[in-house]
Amino acid sequence: MSNGPFGGRTRLSSSVLLVLLLGIAVAVQMPQTVHAQEPTPSDDEVNRIAHQLYCPVCENTPLDVCPTEACRQWRALIRRQLAEGWSESRIQQYFVDQYGARVLAEPPRTGLNWLVYILPPLIILAGVVMLFRSLRAWTVPDSEETQKDAQEKPSASQADALSDTYVARLEDELKKRS
Amino acid sequence: MSEKTNTTPARRGVPVWVQVLIWVGLIGLLVILAIGLNRSQRGTLQPGDRVGNFDLTPFSGYEYNSQAQVSLESLRGKVLLINFWASWCKPCEQEAAELRSAWAYYKDRGDVLFVGVDYVDTEPEAREYLKKFDITFPNGPDVGTKISQMFRIKGVPETYFIDRDGILRYVQVGPFSSEGQIRAIIDPLLQ
Numbered sequence: 001m002s003n004g005p006f007g008g009r010t011r012l013s014s015s016v017l018l019v020l021l022l023g024i025a026v027a028v029q030m031p032q033t034v035h036a037q038e039p040t041p042s043d044d045e046v047n048r049i050a051h052q053l054y055c056p057v058c059e060n061t062p063l064d065v066c067p068t069e070a071c072r073q074w075r076a077l078i079r080r081q082l083a084e085g086w087s088e089s090r091i092q093q094y095f096v097d098q099y100g101a102r103v104l105a106e107p108p109r110t111g112l113n114w115l116v117y118i119l120p121p122l123i124i125l126a127g128v129v130m131l132f133r134s135l136r137a138w139t140v141p142d143s144e145e146t147q148k149d150a151q152e153k154p155s156a157s158q159a160d161a162l163s164d165t166y167v168a169r170l171e172d173e174l175k176k177r178s
Numbered sequence: 179m180s181e182k183t184n185t186t187p188a189r190r191g192v193p194v195w196v197q198v199l200i201w202v203g204l205i206g207l208l209v210i211l212a213i214g215l216n217r218s219q220r221g222t223l224q225p226g227d228r229v230g231n232f233d234l235t236p237f238s239g240y241e242y243n244s245q246a247q248v249s250l251e252s253l254r255g256k257v258l259l260i261n262f263w264a265s266w267c268k269p270c271e272q273e274a275a276e277l278r279s280a281w282a283y284y285k286d287r288g289d290v291l292f293v294g295v296d297y298v299d300t301e302p303e304a305r306e307y308l309k310k311f312d313i314t315f316p317n318g319p320d321v322g323t324k325i326s327q328m329f330r331i332k333g334v335p336e337t338y339f340i341d342r343d344g345i346l347r348y349v350q351v352g353p354f355s356s357e358g359q360i361r362a363i364i365d366p367l368l369q
Contacts, residue, residue: 055298056298056323057298068266070264070266070298070299072266073265073266073299074300076300077300097321097322098319098321098322099298099322099323100322100323100324100327102323115210119207126200
Protein backbone atom coordinates (compact mmCIF):
# COMPACT_ATOMS: atom_id res chain seq x y z
CA MET A 1 0.00 0.00 0.00
CA SER A 2 3.03 2.13 0.12
CA ASN A 3 3.62 4.72 -2.60
CA GLY A 4 7.31 3.96 -2.68
CA PRO A 5 10.21 4.17 -0.30
CA PHE A 6 9.45 7.84 0.48
CA GLY A 7 5.63 7.58 0.44
CA GLY A 8 5.24 7.56 4.27
CA ARG A 9 7.63 10.51 4.69
CA THR A 10 5.74 12.50 2.08
CA ARG A 11 2.45 12.01 3.94
CA LEU A 12 4.19 13.00 7.17
CA SER A 13 5.59 16.18 5.57
CA SER A 14 2.18 17.07 4.20
CA SER A 15 0.61 16.62 7.64
CA VAL A 16 3.27 18.80 9.27
CA LEU A 17 2.80 21.46 6.60
CA LEU A 18 -0.96 21.35 7.09
CA VAL A 19 -0.63 21.74 10.84
CA LEU A 20 1.79 24.63 10.38
CA LEU A 21 -0.53 26.38 7.95
CA LEU A 22 -3.44 25.88 10.31
CA GLY A 23 -1.35 27.25 13.18
CA ILE A 24 -0.41 30.34 11.18
CA ALA A 25 -4.03 30.85 10.16
CA VAL A 26 -5.19 30.62 13.78
CA ALA A 27 -2.40 32.93 14.95
CA VAL A 28 -3.37 35.52 12.34
CA GLN A 29 -7.00 35.36 13.42
CA MET A 30 -6.23 35.63 17.15
CA PRO A 31 -6.90 39.00 18.74
CA GLN A 32 -3.74 40.98 19.32
CA THR A 33 -2.88 42.65 22.59
CA VAL A 34 -3.36 46.36 22.02
CA HIS A 35 -1.80 49.07 24.15
CA ALA A 36 -3.19 52.58 24.40
CA GLN A 37 -1.14 54.74 22.11
CA GLU A 38 0.36 57.80 23.76
CA PRO A 39 0.02 60.83 21.54
CA THR A 40 3.33 62.22 20.47
CA PRO A 41 4.42 64.17 22.47
CA SER A 42 2.77 62.73 25.59
CA ASP A 43 0.38 64.56 27.89
CA ASP A 44 3.05 64.57 30.60
CA GLU A 45 5.50 66.37 28.35
CA VAL A 46 2.89 68.94 27.38
CA ASN A 47 1.72 69.44 30.96
CA ARG A 48 5.26 69.85 32.26
CA ILE A 49 5.54 73.01 30.16
CA ALA A 50 1.91 74.00 30.61
CA HIS A 51 2.32 73.91 34.38
CA GLN A 52 4.73 76.84 34.10
CA LEU A 53 2.25 78.97 32.19
CA TYR A 54 -0.94 80.83 33.07
CA CYS A 55 -3.50 81.88 30.50
CA PRO A 56 -4.49 85.56 31.03
CA VAL A 57 -8.15 84.60 30.60
CA CYS A 58 -8.18 82.24 33.57
CA GLU A 59 -6.33 83.97 36.37
CA ASN A 60 -4.66 81.85 39.04
CA THR A 61 -5.24 78.57 37.18
CA PRO A 62 -2.15 76.88 35.76
CA LEU A 63 -2.49 76.01 32.10
CA ASP A 64 -2.08 72.26 32.69
CA VAL A 65 -5.27 72.04 34.77
CA CYS A 66 -7.33 74.85 33.26
CA PRO A 67 -10.52 73.46 31.71
CA THR A 68 -11.40 76.34 29.36
CA GLU A 69 -11.37 76.17 25.59
CA ALA A 70 -8.67 78.87 25.40
CA CYS A 71 -6.34 76.80 27.57
CA ARG A 72 -7.12 73.63 25.64
CA GLN A 73 -6.01 75.45 22.49
CA TRP A 74 -2.81 76.57 24.20
CA ARG A 75 -2.01 73.00 25.26
CA ALA A 76 -2.64 71.83 21.69
CA LEU A 77 -0.24 74.53 20.49
CA ILE A 78 2.43 73.35 22.95
CA ARG A 79 1.94 69.79 21.68
CA ARG A 80 2.39 70.94 18.07
CA GLN A 81 5.51 72.90 18.98
CA LEU A 82 7.01 69.94 20.86
CA ALA A 83 6.25 67.70 17.89
CA GLU A 84 8.14 70.17 15.70
CA GLY A 85 11.13 69.82 18.01
CA TRP A 86 10.90 73.14 19.86
CA SER A 87 12.80 73.31 23.13
CA GLU A 88 11.09 74.18 26.41
CA SER A 89 12.73 77.59 26.60
CA ARG A 90 11.77 78.40 23.01
CA ILE A 91 8.14 77.50 23.70
CA GLN A 92 8.12 79.67 26.83
CA GLN A 93 9.66 82.55 24.91
CA TYR A 94 7.03 82.19 22.18
CA PHE A 95 4.23 82.49 24.74
CA VAL A 96 5.90 85.50 26.35
CA ASP A 97 6.28 87.19 22.96
CA GLN A 98 2.70 86.46 21.96
CA TYR A 99 0.84 87.04 25.21
CA GLY A 100 3.19 88.97 27.49
CA ALA A 101 5.39 88.06 30.45
CA ARG A 102 2.37 87.71 32.72
CA VAL A 103 1.73 84.22 31.32
CA LEU A 104 4.80 82.96 33.16
CA ALA A 105 4.24 81.27 36.52
CA GLU A 106 7.59 82.65 37.63
CA PRO A 107 7.99 86.33 36.70
CA PRO A 108 11.22 87.19 34.87
CA ARG A 109 13.87 88.68 37.16
CA THR A 110 13.84 92.17 35.72
CA GLY A 111 12.75 95.63 36.88
CA LEU A 112 10.04 95.79 39.52
CA ASN A 113 9.66 92.00 39.35
CA TRP A 114 12.71 91.82 41.60
CA LEU A 115 10.47 92.96 44.46
CA VAL A 116 8.71 89.60 44.28
CA TYR A 117 11.98 87.83 44.97
CA ILE A 118 13.56 90.28 47.41
CA LEU A 119 10.69 91.46 49.60
CA PRO A 120 9.36 88.19 51.07
CA PRO A 121 12.77 87.04 52.42
CA LEU A 122 13.44 90.57 53.70
CA ILE A 123 10.10 90.72 55.49
CA ILE A 124 10.63 87.27 57.00
CA LEU A 125 14.13 88.29 58.13
CA ALA A 126 12.80 91.50 59.70
CA GLY A 127 10.10 89.48 61.46
CA VAL A 128 12.66 87.04 62.85
CA VAL A 129 14.83 89.92 64.13
CA MET A 130 11.82 91.60 65.78
CA LEU A 131 10.70 88.34 67.35
CA PHE A 132 14.20 87.67 68.64
CA ARG A 133 14.46 91.14 70.18
CA SER A 134 11.02 90.83 71.78
CA LEU A 135 11.75 87.43 73.23
CA ARG A 136 15.05 88.66 74.63
CA ALA A 137 13.34 91.66 76.19
CA TRP A 138 10.78 89.38 77.87
CA THR A 139 13.29 86.90 79.27
CA VAL A 140 16.20 89.17 80.34
CA PRO A 141 15.01 91.75 82.90
CA ASP A 142 15.64 95.32 82.04
CA SER A 143 18.84 96.48 83.74
CA GLU A 144 17.43 99.86 84.78
CA GLU A 145 14.38 98.28 86.36
CA THR A 146 16.57 95.76 88.14
CA GLN A 147 18.67 98.52 89.56
CA LYS A 148 15.59 100.49 90.63
CA ASP A 149 14.12 97.42 92.25
CA ALA A 150 17.40 96.81 93.99
CA GLN A 151 17.37 100.35 95.36
CA GLU A 152 13.78 100.12 96.52
CA LYS A 153 13.96 96.68 98.07
CA PRO A 154 15.92 96.37 101.37
CA SER A 155 18.86 94.02 101.44
CA ALA A 156 18.76 90.83 103.53
CA SER A 157 20.80 92.35 106.37
CA GLN A 158 18.61 95.46 106.37
CA ALA A 159 15.53 93.28 106.48
CA ASP A 160 16.94 91.31 109.39
CA ALA A 161 17.73 94.51 111.25
CA LEU A 162 14.21 95.80 110.70
CA SER A 163 12.80 92.53 111.82
CA ASP A 164 14.90 92.59 115.03
CA THR A 165 13.73 96.09 115.88
CA TYR A 166 10.16 95.08 115.28
CA VAL A 167 10.50 92.01 117.51
CA ALA A 168 12.15 94.06 120.26
CA ARG A 169 9.34 96.65 120.16
CA LEU A 170 6.76 93.91 120.21
CA GLU A 171 8.34 92.29 123.24
CA ASP A 172 8.46 95.65 125.02
CA GLU A 173 4.81 96.19 124.39
CA LEU A 174 3.96 92.73 125.70
CA LYS A 175 6.01 93.30 128.83
CA LYS A 176 4.22 96.59 129.47
CA ARG A 177 0.84 94.93 129.16
CA SER A 178 1.69 91.91 131.28
CA MET B 179 29.70 107.74 101.62
CA SER B 180 29.93 105.75 98.44
CA GLU B 181 29.01 107.23 95.08
CA LYS B 182 26.71 105.09 93.08
CA THR B 183 27.74 104.69 89.45
CA ASN B 184 25.56 103.23 86.71
CA THR B 185 27.79 100.73 84.95
CA THR B 186 24.98 99.00 82.98
CA PRO B 187 25.17 99.91 79.27
CA ALA B 188 22.22 101.88 77.88
CA ARG B 189 19.67 99.78 76.05
CA ARG B 190 20.32 99.94 72.29
CA GLY B 191 17.46 100.97 69.99
CA VAL B 192 17.00 100.45 66.25
CA PRO B 193 19.40 102.80 64.44
CA VAL B 194 17.77 105.82 62.84
CA TRP B 195 18.90 104.91 59.35
CA VAL B 196 17.25 101.50 59.67
CA GLN B 197 14.01 103.13 60.85
CA VAL B 198 14.12 105.52 57.90
CA LEU B 199 14.79 102.63 55.53
CA ILE B 200 11.85 100.63 56.92
CA TRP B 201 9.46 103.57 56.63
CA VAL B 202 10.60 104.40 53.10
CA GLY B 203 10.15 100.74 52.13
CA LEU B 204 6.69 100.56 53.66
CA ILE B 205 5.56 103.77 51.99
CA GLY B 206 7.00 102.59 48.67
CA LEU B 207 5.08 99.33 48.97
CA LEU B 208 1.86 101.19 49.75
CA VAL B 209 2.36 103.43 46.72
CA ILE B 210 2.89 100.41 44.45
CA LEU B 211 -0.21 98.75 45.92
CA ALA B 212 -2.25 101.92 45.42
CA ILE B 213 -1.13 102.23 41.79
CA GLY B 214 -1.99 98.57 41.16
CA LEU B 215 -5.41 98.89 42.79
CA ASN B 216 -6.15 102.09 40.91
CA ARG B 217 -5.18 100.48 37.61
CA SER B 218 -7.28 97.37 38.23
CA GLN B 219 -10.35 99.39 39.17
CA ARG B 220 -10.23 101.92 36.36
CA GLY B 221 -12.29 99.77 34.00
CA THR B 222 -12.23 100.08 30.24
CA LEU B 223 -11.47 103.25 28.32
CA GLN B 224 -14.46 105.55 28.57
CA PRO B 225 -16.27 107.54 25.88
CA GLY B 226 -14.56 110.90 25.55
CA ASP B 227 -11.07 109.46 26.16
CA ARG B 228 -8.47 110.02 23.49
CA VAL B 229 -7.26 106.68 22.20
CA GLY B 230 -3.48 106.32 22.08
CA ASN B 231 -1.60 104.84 19.19
CA PHE B 232 -1.10 101.14 18.65
CA ASP B 233 0.29 98.94 15.92
CA LEU B 234 -1.42 95.80 14.70
CA THR B 235 0.31 93.16 12.61
CA PRO B 236 -2.52 91.56 10.64
CA PHE B 237 -2.82 87.90 9.82
CA SER B 238 -1.67 87.10 6.31
CA GLY B 239 -4.64 87.68 4.00
CA TYR B 240 -6.29 90.11 6.44
CA GLU B 241 -4.10 93.18 5.87
CA TYR B 242 -5.34 96.70 5.36
CA ASN B 243 -4.31 98.00 1.92
CA SER B 244 -1.69 95.22 1.81
CA GLN B 245 0.22 96.86 4.68
CA ALA B 246 2.21 94.53 6.92
CA GLN B 247 1.37 96.73 9.91
CA VAL B 248 -1.59 98.92 10.73
CA SER B 249 -0.98 101.95 12.90
CA LEU B 250 -3.91 103.70 14.56
CA GLU B 251 -2.29 107.07 13.88
CA SER B 252 -2.38 106.36 10.15
CA LEU B 253 -6.14 105.78 10.33
CA ARG B 254 -7.05 109.22 11.73
CA GLY B 255 -9.86 110.75 9.72
CA LYS B 256 -11.77 107.48 9.57
CA VAL B 257 -14.47 106.20 11.86
CA LEU B 258 -13.06 103.07 13.44
CA LEU B 259 -14.67 100.02 14.92
CA ILE B 260 -12.15 98.07 16.99
CA ASN B 261 -13.51 94.63 17.81
CA PHE B 262 -11.78 92.39 20.38
CA TRP B 263 -12.59 88.73 19.84
CA ALA B 264 -11.19 85.21 20.18
CA SER B 265 -11.88 81.89 18.51
CA TRP B 266 -12.56 80.22 21.88
CA CYS B 267 -15.18 82.85 22.73
CA LYS B 268 -18.74 81.63 22.18
CA PRO B 269 -20.44 85.06 22.54
CA CYS B 270 -18.08 86.31 19.80
CA GLU B 271 -19.70 83.83 17.43
CA GLN B 272 -23.10 85.37 18.19
CA GLU B 273 -22.05 88.73 16.76
CA ALA B 274 -19.85 87.49 13.89
CA ALA B 275 -22.67 87.59 11.35
CA GLU B 276 -23.70 91.11 12.43
CA LEU B 277 -20.15 92.40 12.11
CA ARG B 278 -19.77 90.77 8.71
CA SER B 279 -22.94 92.30 7.30
CA ALA B 280 -22.21 95.72 8.82
CA TRP B 281 -18.74 95.65 7.25
CA ALA B 282 -20.28 94.70 3.92
CA TYR B 283 -22.49 97.78 4.27
CA TYR B 284 -19.66 100.25 5.04
CA LYS B 285 -16.55 98.86 3.39
CA ASP B 286 -16.94 100.68 0.05
CA ARG B 287 -17.34 104.11 1.65
CA GLY B 288 -13.67 104.38 2.58
CA ASP B 289 -14.24 106.50 5.68
CA VAL B 290 -15.21 103.61 7.94
CA LEU B 291 -12.84 100.84 8.91
CA PHE B 292 -13.42 97.75 11.01
CA VAL B 293 -10.37 96.29 12.74
CA GLY B 294 -10.43 92.94 14.51
CA VAL B 295 -8.05 92.33 17.41
CA ASP B 296 -7.64 88.66 18.23
CA TYR B 297 -7.17 88.36 21.99
CA VAL B 298 -5.11 85.56 23.61
CA ASP B 299 -5.68 83.13 20.78
CA THR B 300 -3.82 80.65 18.63
CA GLU B 301 -3.42 81.42 14.96
CA PRO B 302 -4.74 78.20 13.35
CA GLU B 303 -7.96 78.37 15.35
CA ALA B 304 -8.26 82.11 14.73
CA ARG B 305 -7.92 81.65 10.99
CA GLU B 306 -10.48 78.87 11.07
CA TYR B 307 -12.88 81.19 12.90
CA LEU B 308 -12.41 84.02 10.38
CA LYS B 309 -12.95 81.61 7.51
CA LYS B 310 -15.96 79.99 9.15
CA PHE B 311 -17.74 83.32 9.66
CA ASP B 312 -16.49 84.82 6.41
CA ILE B 313 -14.96 87.82 8.11
CA THR B 314 -12.87 89.88 5.71
CA PHE B 315 -12.03 93.13 7.49
CA PRO B 316 -8.44 93.64 8.74
CA ASN B 317 -7.64 91.33 11.61
CA GLY B 318 -4.57 90.50 13.62
CA PRO B 319 -3.37 89.08 16.91
CA ASP B 320 -2.93 91.20 20.00
CA VAL B 321 0.78 90.47 20.32
CA GLY B 322 1.88 90.70 23.94
CA THR B 323 -1.72 91.71 24.85
CA LYS B 324 -0.53 95.30 24.49
CA ILE B 325 -3.61 96.59 22.66
CA SER B 326 -6.07 94.97 25.07
CA GLN B 327 -4.10 96.40 28.00
CA MET B 328 -4.22 99.85 26.41
CA PHE B 329 -8.01 99.62 26.10
CA ARG B 330 -8.16 97.89 29.51
CA ILE B 331 -10.66 95.37 28.18
CA LYS B 332 -12.46 93.18 30.69
CA GLY B 333 -13.25 90.33 28.31
CA VAL B 334 -14.32 89.44 24.80
CA PRO B 335 -16.22 90.43 22.81
CA GLU B 336 -15.76 94.14 23.36
CA THR B 337 -16.05 96.75 20.64
CA TYR B 338 -14.79 100.33 20.64
CA PHE B 339 -16.02 103.05 18.29
CA ILE B 340 -13.54 105.84 17.59
CA ASP B 341 -14.43 109.02 15.73
CA ARG B 342 -12.42 110.76 13.01
CA ASP B 343 -10.44 112.74 15.62
CA GLY B 344 -9.32 109.68 17.55
CA ILE B 345 -11.79 110.15 20.40
CA LEU B 346 -13.56 107.11 21.80
CA ARG B 347 -17.31 107.57 21.32
CA TYR B 348 -18.94 104.30 22.34
CA VAL B 349 -18.05 101.04 24.05
CA GLN B 350 -20.01 97.87 23.44
CA VAL B 351 -19.38 95.23 26.08
CA GLY B 352 -20.67 91.85 24.95
CA PRO B 353 -22.03 90.81 21.57
CA PHE B 354 -24.16 92.95 19.25
CA SER B 355 -27.72 91.79 18.82
CA SER B 356 -28.17 93.07 15.27
CA GLU B 357 -26.53 94.82 12.36
CA GLY B 358 -28.90 97.74 13.00
CA GLN B 359 -27.35 98.23 16.42
CA ILE B 360 -23.91 98.68 14.86
CA ARG B 361 -25.20 101.07 12.23
CA ALA B 362 -27.05 103.09 14.84
CA ILE B 363 -23.71 103.77 16.52
CA ILE B 364 -21.62 104.42 13.40
CA ASP B 365 -24.02 106.59 11.37
CA PRO B 366 -24.09 109.54 13.83
CA LEU B 367 -20.28 109.53 13.82
CA LEU B 368 -20.26 110.01 10.05
CA GLN B 369 -22.36 113.16 10.12
